[in-house]
Amino acid sequence: MKTPICAFCAKTGILCPKCEAKFRSGHISKTDVEVAVRLTKLAEKFPELDKITLIRAFDMGGEYVLVLKGGDLVKLRRDIQIIKKIEAELQRKVWLIEGEASDRKMLEDLFHPVRILTVNIVWLPDGSKMIKAIIPGKKTEKFPINIDRIKKIVKEVRGIDLLVEFEH
Ligand SMILES: [Zn+2]
Known part of the structure; x- marks a missing residue:
């Protein structure tokens, strides 16, 4: 290794x-x-x-x-x-x-096996970027992934803020 x-x-x-x-x-x-x-x-x-x-x-x-x-x-x-x-x-x-990996691929790996519908880059007025990911369906209590943790990881590893929304 x-x-x-x-x-x-x-x-x-x-x-x-x-x-x-x-x-x-x-x-x-x-x-x-x-x-x-x-x-x-x-x-x-x-x-x-x-x-x-x-x-x-x-x-x-x-x-x-x-x-x-x-x-x-x-x-x-x-x-x-x-x-x-x-x-x-x-x-x-x-x-x-x-x-x-691209930002999208990184998010797909973090959310795996949950599928991501869309990933958009949002440019903020100060020139910094934010990633917005949309998850298909609606959020239920059984949603298996800790989204707050993923937000922290993306911030730590890539220095980018992540916004996660559900389709419905
Ligand atoms: Zn050595």
């Missing part, structure tokens, strides 16, 4: 001078290192994970957001068990997105 730190560091959990320098300069975070070490350990038991690249990991108040390389999510979703194993290893709920 590729991670933000080198294979040696991911295996030992001790940072070599090169990775240590990346850590000190803020290019990688404590969460990146922790998740890289745990997932590398998990990859010894589940070789499917070796085909995955972890780009970044965010700690969002008790839940992790893992940013993977483009195309990795399709591979992981072939085996739903592997995602459960990742959550078990990290002992947290895990949100999975891909690094260079």
Whole structure:
């Protein structure tokens, strides 16, 4: 498995001078290192994970957001068990997105398996942008996804405010 730190560091959990320098300069975070070490350990038991690249990991108040390389999510979703194993290893709920995805693709991954009807970019008078997503149907109490959490993730990962509305 590729991670933000080198294979040696991911295996030992001790940072070599090169990775240590990346850590000190803020290019990688404590969460990146922790998740890289745990997932590398998990990859010894589940070789499917070796085909995955972890780009970044965010700690969002008790839940992790893992940013993977483009195309990795399709591979992981072939085996739903592997995602459960990742959550078990990290002992947290895990949100999975891909690094260079469009805003729409990122939202589809966060809302997965819930479908999104439309995604619009709304430009605010001050030049900043906001994303507006519309979910088909109407919101019921059984709606399975924490929308507030997704809003926080989008803000943290992309620095964009998200507005979510339901079709009805
Ligand atoms: Zn290293």
